[in-house]
Amino acid sequence: MEKLTIGLDNASYYGETLVRIIHGQGKHSEFFPVIKSMVRHWLEESDFAREKVETVFRGEDGSPYTAPNPGETIVVLKNLLKSGTEPGMDFNDQEEEREKRRNSKKIRADRLRTSRRRRF
Structure with a gap:
């Protein structure tokens, strides 16, 4: 989770508002998708996420920014700079x-x- 924290922190620092996390679908895990579950749990429970993450879109549900893809999670970061621009892909x-x-x-x-x- 350290790389995820660093990546999201850098994105936030440079003013990015939309981040696509590609974790894969987890089809090669024995019982359940381990990495996918850990990423999503971390995005719900961590102090970093509470402070800097505005919205999380599960890939299989789709998002306003991408087509449905169960191997990714879309994160909308809080715009701490308040530039007034909408995230857009x-x-x-x-x-x-x-x-x-x-x-x-x-x-x-x-x-x-x-x-x-x-x-x-």
């Missing part, structure tokens, strides 16, 4: 970028396949 922009990358990979793969066929 534009989900539509992320989806568009992801789609562009997928399409460019398909185009490259098709070109590579056709160039290999021409050699023989």
